[in-house]
Amino acid sequence: MKKFYSIFSDIYQQAHELQAKEIFLFFGERKRILDLGCGSGNLAKILISKYNFSVFGLDIQDTRIHQIPFQVFDGKNIPFSENFFDGVLISFVLHHAKDPIYLLREAKRVSKFLILFEDVPDNFFQKIFCWIHFITWNLFFGKTEKFFFLKTQEWRDIFKSLNLELILEKEIKFKYHFLHPVEKKMFVLKK
Numbered sequence: 697m698k699k700f701y702s703i704f705s706d707i708y709q710q711a712h713e714l715q716a717k718e719i720f721l722f723f724g725e726r727k728r729i730l731d732l733g734c735g736s737g738n739l740a741k742i743l744i745s746k747y748n749f750s751v752f753g754l755d756i757q758d759t760r761i762h763q764i765p766f767q768v769f770d771g772k773n774i775p776f777s778e779n780f781f782d783g784v785l786i787s788f789v790l791h792h793a794k795d796p797i798y799l800l801r802e803a804k805r806v807s808k809f810l811i812l813f814e815d816v817p818d819n820f821f822q823k824i825f826c827w828i829h830f831i832t833w834n835l836f837f838g839k840t841e842k843f844f845f846l847k848t849q850e851w852r853d854i855f856k857s858l859n860l861e862l863i864l865e866k867e868i869k870f871k872y873h874f875l876h877p878v879e880k881k882m883f884v885l886k887k
Contacts, residue, residue, distance in 0.1 A: 716742040727782040733789030737762035783809040860885040
């Protein structure tokens with residue numbers, strides 16, 4: 697992860713700054729957030745240092761670049777009680793999950809709100825780029841059997857089936873969008 701992150705650190709930094717700002721605009725400051733699938737911990741670090749959030753990272757392995765509060769978990773069961781967090785942040789993670797619907801259900805259980813950032817390939821061209829993402833991810837990490845890239849309407853249908861109220865849906869444009877020209881959405885969900 698460190699090698700991968702060092703190669704793309706400028707891209708990730710810019711993207712994480714934009715995501716942190718969007719999260720702050722929704723929540724305000726001083727909120728307790730679970731960063732589900734926190735990876736490097738960079739987004740959590742920005743939320744902590746710039747916006748005074750209390751952030752706890754959770755991932756299937758420890759690949760942190762930044763020392764944030766953290767725990768490894770089984771990728772399925774979130775080890776916190778009901779409504780423990782003000783919100784759960786799931787940033788470009790669910791397409792890697794073995795059972796994204798179960799993970800969403802767990803995120804709903806431990807929080808009041810969910811903020812989800814996901815690639816949404818709504819056309820054939822974008823699906824090709826998601827397939828390229830799948831191949832390159834496995835070259836670096838070699839551990840994902842299948843990706844779950846879903847269209848916008850498919851996500852909406854899943855949210856509805858889980859009784860999650862979609863209170864905000866917003867397209868997010870990163871500076872380096874041309875490197876991975878797949879539409880990116882921010883979904884804010886309330887239980």
